[in-house]
Amino acid sequence: MMRLAVLPLMVLLMAAAPPKPAPPPAPPPAPPIIIAHRGASAERPEHTLAAYERAIEQGADYIEPDLVPTKDHQLVARHENEIGGTTDVADHPEFASRKTTKTIDGQAMTGWFTEDFTLAELKTLRARERLPQLRPANAAFDGQYAIPTLAEVIALAKAASARTGRTIGIYPETKHPSYFKGLGLAVEPVLLAELAKAGWTTAAAPVFIQSFEVDNLKALKGQTGVRLIQLMGASGTSGDGHDYAEMATAAGLKAVAAYAFGVGPEKALIIPRGADGRLGTPTGFVADAHAAGLEVHPWTFRPENFFLPTEFKRGEDPKAIGDGEAEIRAYLATGIDGLFSDSTAMAARALAQPGK
Template sequence: MIRVLVVSGALLMSHAGDAAPLPPSLRAGPPPGLPVIIAHRGASAERPEHTLLAYERAIEEGADFIEPDLVATKDHRLVARHENEISGTTDVADKPEFAGRKRTQMIDGESVTGWFTEDFTLAELKTLRARERLPQLRPANTAFDGQAAIPTLEEIIALAKAASARTGRVIGIYPETKHPTHFQKIRLPLEPVLLAALASAGWTSANDPVFIQSFEVDNLKALRGQTEVRLVQLMAPEGASADGYSYADMRSAAGLAKVANYADAIGPERGLIIPRDKDGVLGAPTSLVADAHYAGLEVHPWTFRPENFFLAARFRQGANPVARGDAEAEIRLYLEAGIDGVFSDSPAAAAAAIGPGQPRSPSGDNRPGN
């Protein structure tokens, strides 16, 4: 049985058997503008991820938001790296002066060996140069190895603001707090430094071009009491967050109602919206988008990538896993499922899928009303 609800002209559906009571602060569903384009680590299909090169390229391709994964330095600055272990994304292993910094530690219950940002000052990290993280899949990106430093949060904000002034359209940031429980334990909490940087930029409200995302829950709940900027609950396909919350429970109708009490959107792995089997064959869409909209949450799935290796079978072109397939068509399929934004390694593909129309804006004009 399907329950239908009309909110501010939007038709929302949910499986009645799964539905929980509407939260008091029901929002109006998807934004009235076009879906937003989130440049996943920048235009990381074309430049080494989490570099100003990648973020600049993403803005050129039409991204509405640039996405930095944030980790802390020894002197409590925030920088953009996919992980706090940096041997795969920098030349740190080639630096003899840092050989003694290599170590093993537990992060979110897993043993990790390498070099960690929390063992370096910002000045030390600035002596390193970024490298392509997936050289076998993205060999062209290795041409940019060594050209970019590790960017700070402040540099990324400055880039977004400068691009906004230059292009006449609002460019936002979509930071992820990476391993927040880990950094809290080692007394380098991410959130206070992040909020201070946002405040310094004048970004403190839900109308500002910011989303803060996390795979964890407790830090988002704490942030809800400290800021009005929009928050996003990320969801993995299985397992639990580092702070002990089941992702399966989270994406149930009852779980989504709870998420809506502290977050404005969810960021599920794309297979949770349209599942695929081990051969990449797509199945029928789930009810997750409808259920999230019913709870008043936007839906921003991750991650859309152009290489055959990542694409569903029907969108691959040829047998070479490194070759580019039809990412635009794959994104369009998810847009038809009703999503409100896309994390894409290729902002150009997302922009082509969305097509021309009214200007996208990550400002409050696109935010569902409270």
């Protein structure tokens, strides 16, 4: 009799209990980040404080300094250690004897190299537009800007963050790490020391460290908590001998995930171009990378016809501005998590209307 009396009471209590509240909705995914490729390099000579400032004004989340060392082991922002095409060094007779030929990652290069100059000497030079035939307006700024140090780039990002109220990060690339390590000018120790001075040592820091090589990223994994990005070309091998085609497979991406936070693939790994220069069918690269737990930040989106797929060119002039926003939207549809762009303004417009 006791059991029969208790059972209806339990049923009544259960029926009277209020329903459990529904779990809160999941937050929307963060929008893809805009990485200012060498700054706003479609509008100012690349790797100058002016180019970085312009990109920040236009909405960049991260500014990208490619890092090369000086003779006295300081880090400066240049796309390559050969600076004949991006500075006025050829106009300085005091440096004429330093022109030379070197082999870097298997490629012979002739010119002037940052590792043969002290920082003080490099500071006497001025930046020049690297692509004056395609970007003649940028050439009007030739001679105005110095070569910035990594410390100056960090200071700029911090000042901009304080001024704008939004976090501006840096996305440094370690250039030719094996080559410079062989010279006794390893990039990584100086980079980590500068990041530590800035208080940027964990995954929460507004920093990504990128490299086309593998072994230096694996070493960095044990030296810093900062997020690491494995860059990869659509073909070829890294400076330390790793094959990019193998790295881009599903199995290869799983291996990358053991030491990197994300990947920076050449765009063709995500959407290849056909023989007619038009975008083809997207590959499974983004899905494979996401399945491995990696973010995907492809490179590089540029506004000029010269760089664009056939369907997005406007007119016949290679230096005319085409529909780069449409190209970016095609890649956004694949689910990328960020993108490198020479034009921050173009990328921001595409992100504002991703489904247009």
